[in-house]
Amino acid sequence: MSWLDRLTGGFRKTADRIGENISGLTSKTALDTTTLDDIEEALIASDLGPEASKRIRDAIAARRFEQLDERGLRTILAEEIEKILTPVAKPLDIHGFPRPHVILVIGVNGSGKTTTIGKIGHHLMEQDYGVLLAAGDTFRAAAIEQLKIWGERIHAPVIAGKEGGDPASIVFDGVKQATETGIDVLIVDTAGRLQNKQHLMDELSKVRRVLGKLNEAAPHDVILVLDATTGQNALNQIEVFQETAGVTGLVMTKLDGTARGGVLVAAAEKFGLPIHAIGVGEGVDDLRPFDPRAVARAIAGLPPQ
Numbered sequence: 556m557s558w559l560d561r562l563t564g565g566f567r568k569t570a571d572r573i574g575e576n577i578s579g580l581t582s583k584t585a586l587d588t589t590t591l592d593d594i595e596e597a598l599i600a601s602d603l604g605p606e607a608s609k610r611i612r613d614a615i616a617a618r619r620f621e622q623l624d625e626r627g628l629r630t631i632l633a634e635e636i637e638k639i640l641t642p643v644a645k646p647l648d649i650h651g652f653p654r655p656h657v658i659l660v661i662g663v664n665g666s667g668k669t670t671t672i673g674k675i676g677h678h679l680m681e682q683d684y685g686v687l688l689a690a691g692d693t694f695r696a697a698a699i700e701q702l703k704i705w706g707e708r709i710h711a712p713v714i715a716g717k718e719g720g721d722p723a724s725i726v727f728d729g730v731k732q733a734t735e736t737g738i739d740v741l742i743v744d745t746a747g748r749l750q751n752k753q754h755l756m757d758e759l760s761k762v763r764r765v766l767g768k769l770n771e772a773a774p775h776d777v778i779l780v781l782d783a784t785t786g787q788n789a790l791n792q793i794e795v796f797q798e799t800a801g802v803t804g805l806v807m808t809k810l811d812g813t814a815r816g817g818v819l820v821a822a823a824e825k826f827g828l829p830i831h832a833i834g835v836g837e838g839v840d841d842l843r844p845f846d847p848r849a850v851a852r853a854i855a856g857l858p859p860q
């Protein structure tokens with residue numbers, strides 16, 4: 556199956572939900588305020604968030620349609636979602652010099668962090684970058700094991716310590732090994748214990764301090780991984796992690812398993828942070844940078860162009 560097919564299939568539940576919510580909100584005459592209000596409500600109910608929903612409502616109102624059928628509504632929805640996604644759809648840029656370019660990956664447990672690291676690593680290796688994975692989530696032995704499995708799967712080396720070890724020292728060793736072996740990108744898994752914010756902050760600032768000593772520009776990226784199935788909760792996580800960890804970009808996963816994919820649009824409009832990639836499945840190829848038009852059309856339930 557092509558990526559475009561997987562993308563469209565992945566967003567099917569979200570598109571169906573939006574379809575149900577907007578069904579009947581069409582008009583054979585010029586749209587009145589009540590219908591516009593209903594459209595805005597339907598978009599909020601589809602997890603697009605109040606900011607994006609209002610913006611889309613205003614855009615529809617400004618066009619002064621003489622009449623609007625469902626296809627027309629879906630088309631304008633796709634156009635407006637595309638405008639919201641275009642400025643934030645930014646693939647990861649591997650620019651760090653001297654090498655390695657260091658990427659910290661953060662997020663709550665179960666958000667898809669480790670899987671995302673494997674998939675990003677694979678994607679970068681396909682572009683001929685040398686990749687090293689670092690098991691900085693030392694809190695759970697299972698997390699270290701899981702990263703090692705991903706390393707084997709994508710044929711990338713993994714640097715790991717013992718459970719309960721110091722993540723900063725693993726990161727230190729990671730940079731050293733990457734420098735010595737000419738690796739381009741070091742991707743660091745971190746523990747995601749939001750319930751203990753102070754500890755998380757201390758741990759991350761220590762990692763940053765150690766990295767900064769080796770290379771002032773590192774980490775070059777701090778990527779927050781979000782599970783789209785958590786809907787609005789994903790937005791709260793962006794706020795908290797922005798405060799505690801200095802997020803530079805987002806990856807949203809599990810868009811295939813949910814009707815709540817509208818949250819991608821809500822996050823884009825509310826925070827304006829770069830969204831580097833989206834995940835629409837568990838396979839190694841199911842995470843990619845995305846084309847805003849293709850995603851917007853998939854969300855709006857229109858066929859790919």
Ligand SMILES: Nc1nc2c(ncn2[C@@H]2O[C@H](COP(=O)(O)OP(=O)(O)OP(=O)(O)O)[C@@H](O)[C@H]2O)c(=O)[nH]1
Pocket residue numbers: 662663664665666667668669670671698701747808809810811812833834835836837841
């Ligand atoms: N359907 C689907 N499943 C995904 C996607 N990304 C990750 N998963 C699944 O989500 C589950 C959790 O992913 P992990 O990578 O283990 O999450 P984590 O954040 O590293 O979790 P911890 O290791 O517990 O911290 C796994 O079963 C993954 O296969 C996705 O885009 N789509």
